[in-house]
Amino acid sequence: MGGAEGGSADRRSGGLVHRSADPANRRTAEPALRVVGTAQRKVDAVAKVTGQTLFADDLFLPRMLYGKLLRSTQPHARILCIDTSKAAALEGVKAIVTGQDLPIPFGILPVSQDEHALCPERVRYIGDPVAAVAAVSEETATQAVELIEVEYEPLTSITSVQQAVATPEPRIHDYGPHGNLHKLINLEFGDVERALAESDYVREDLLFYEGSTHLPMEQHAAVADWSADGKLTLWSATQTPHYVHRALTKVLELPASRIRVIACPNGGGFGGKSDVFNHEIAVAKLAMETGRPVKITLTRDEVFYCHRGRHPTLMWVRTGVTKDGAIKGMHFRSLLDGGGYGSYGVASAYYTGALQTVTYNVERYKFQGARVFTNKAPCGPKRGHGTPQPRYALEIHLDKIAEDLGKDPAELRLKHLVSPDSITANYLRVGSVGLETCIRKVTEGAGWKEKYGKLPYGRGVGLACSSYISGAGLPIYWNAMPQSGVQLKLDRGGGVTVFCGSTEIGQGSDSILAYIVSEVLGVGVEDVHVVTGDTHLTPVDLGSYSSRVTLMTGNAALQAAERAREILARNVAAKLEVPMARLAFADGRVFDTEGPHNGMSFAAAVQLSEAAEGTVGTVGSYTPPDSPGRYRGAGVGPSPAYSYTAAIAEVAVDAASGIVVVPKIWIAHDVGQCINPVAVMGQVEGSVYMGLGEALMEEMAYRPNRNVIQKMPSMLEYKSPTTLEMCDVVTYLIEDPDPNGPFGAKEVGQGPLLPVAPAIANAVYDAVGVRIDEVPITPEKVLKALKKKEKGEEPRYGPHSFPEIPWPEPIRVPPPWEGGDGRAVPAGGAAGGEGGAETGHPAISPAPTAPSVPSPSSPERQH
Amino acid sequence: MASRRRKPAGKAQISLVVNGEPTEVAFSPHKTLLEVLREDLGLTGTKHGCELGECGTCTVLLDGQPVLSCLALALACDGKRVETVEGMARGAVLHPLQETFADLGAAQCGYCTPGFLLVAKALLEENPSPTRDQIKQALAGNLCRCTGYLKIYEAVELAAARMQGEEAEAKEETLYGRR
């Protein structure tokens, strides 16, 4: 089936989606909707409350062996030799594999194929796997791993971004612009220097956002089974079975058609299970070696070592505004600590600069971003992927600007919102924008006017806003196929089975499919059965990341269901002798709207159609619309729709101890249209929780010596909010439907995290008059800032400098209102802009800067 | 401990009452209750997040009291009553807490859910109408990364009201947000 090209708007059933003139916090869904918009149980809820859901570690196969990885004790070293003889001699050990057995590199992005399942010659962080064992029990495997002897030759380790910038040798990887710089970005949309010069007021700030980890409650686990006929099955706690499928194919050199990857329900993901992990490949290799099923379950400290969490990010921002706060120009710089591998890092780096223009109007914008390698656990995508950091920076920066201009921060924001149906300076096409309603809701709800600047010393309120993508416009690897596919099977008994490659990670993606199919076909949600995340059974969906699932699988399911309805309607209409358009599908029946008794059961309609046309099944798919940006780097940021959020935090700061307590947060999120409101509530509250953790306590910290060992690889030491720290949350669900969303729906899984930390930081300032320009906002930092305030110094805690970075020549793209067409203008003299590291089709090999012709018509394809 | 005896393969054997059923189980003597439940009794509803006593995920009820099964040696549980999530429903009828957890989305990924359900059950048995603060205190040893705990509190409160005989329903604000 086609459906690969844009045109999603025409897929919606007539009359279901329309932009409300007054999108204010709609209480109920369109009257025509029966399922969508109504709070209900998720389809997997009963299995989850009865303990029946099988997570990866719950699988026990006959003759199953247990695998274990040996992980590096060195942050940066050459492997001189690995002696496995003692381990091999241990009774019960069935196989040992090392890097020599898995020599082919892999990586989640085509441009960063820099990982090996087991390091062949070099380790790059403490915890980098070097060998794997399969044995009859977990204890034996653990014992065997300890018997493996590895001789390392330590190399200088790079422990900080500053050191990475200043230390080109030794290189952690042999690709990237040079030294330990992994990626440099320089994009300019309009003459920002001139815009700043022409502004009434210019302000400059430096901020730092510490790294944090996902901490899913479920430790990663994978089970592999190899059958003698050359077929491999892998069950895994993964958010991205399709990418795991591709990586296994590559590294194991097996035909993709003989590998089956099954994504088990994830016990929490948050981005932490969206890379391809070493153990997923190693466990498959062990199964192939032994001919027996093998399971590897990571211990909690291993989960910390795998990481792929939030990039610690240093940021510098300079903004010029008019007297009333309109942003004339913004120059933003970010420097990301990538850790030991590429992961999603190139995309993460772009994301730190991509969405600045989607929240408030920015007339001219310049973004310079750098990601460096260090010998720490690799960073990657965590909820909000690359955007909570700049949101923290910008919302604090704006708060300061509002104060400098003597404006109310809420009023200032309200005046300069991005307009619906517009294109931003960096060529992102924005659809519905519910942010104004969001701001009004939270300011009214929180009593902003009565509280801001008026609470007694030690108490304060702060506001912040944000926007987020509902799915990345482009897939991770370049291809022209849909991002999401759905198949429907209609049963003679009236049941409908939905097959989709999406992955249930707790966000409710399985349920979304059932609700939408139920809505369109008029059968009960309980009559719809969902099969997901299985590369043998389900059409590809790219995975549970980038908040793409509701919008993309929802549209694919909608298309498949509408096609099924068409088949049934055709046959029923002929039988009842009424026009197709007069038929309704509801309550498990298909009937004439002008005479509801004239109809038949849904099951009878399927039987009728099957008798007339053969087995009834349909497919649906979704491909995001093309983005107007045509410059290199334009691949990160476009989305079919953007969600919007506003949050107000109230804080109590104890000036004696520096302890910040957050009693309450008001948050309004524009989700376009709730498919299941109570599930949306859950995503908002969960995001607030995670944002609160990042704001106040979560910290992926390392001991600052050469060993770069993690300070806190345990749940006890890595502080995350318990019931005692979690705040009250008042949630407003705002529904400003977007024409690209199924029934108008936009994302909710990640966006609401973004404004939480800056709202808290702004509230701390309102409470005690100190700026904490760095998360987490710990008591130590608050106290230090209060001390400085007492001494009459700048009342602030935060970074003081941004290292000198050898930025490449900027790619210059005039904004739409300056005659731009989305393409870069040729750089003055130097033909080739940035130096052409990637072409439109990103290099599959990690080759350093292949000389290339700049290809403005093929934007860099990365999610 | 009368029933404990060495098995030929170096295994130990104990008697437990698991979810109301008298059960004999043999296992390697170093195993924790968590491991015996999951690996030897096939009760995988009990989960683990750290196996170090830090997260509460593995909570089961031992003689009615919440314990971290990853820290309890199975050998030390001989003769005791163990209740796991699999034992909460009465036949096909869900426990009121299971109903409310399902209805309010108090289980998102569901991985922490068995632990929360059992701690909440023990709480309600001791204190049938706890305040919000008492609920928070009781659940403070259990981590949940998905929900932000709020729907869990509300589910416990709703179940408590129903178990007290009230015909309570979820608040509109819980399901749809504030107007």
Ligand code: FES
């Ligand atoms: S698994 Fe027992 S407390 Fe974490």
Ligand code: FES
């Ligand atoms: S529901 Fe996922 S950890 Fe609690």
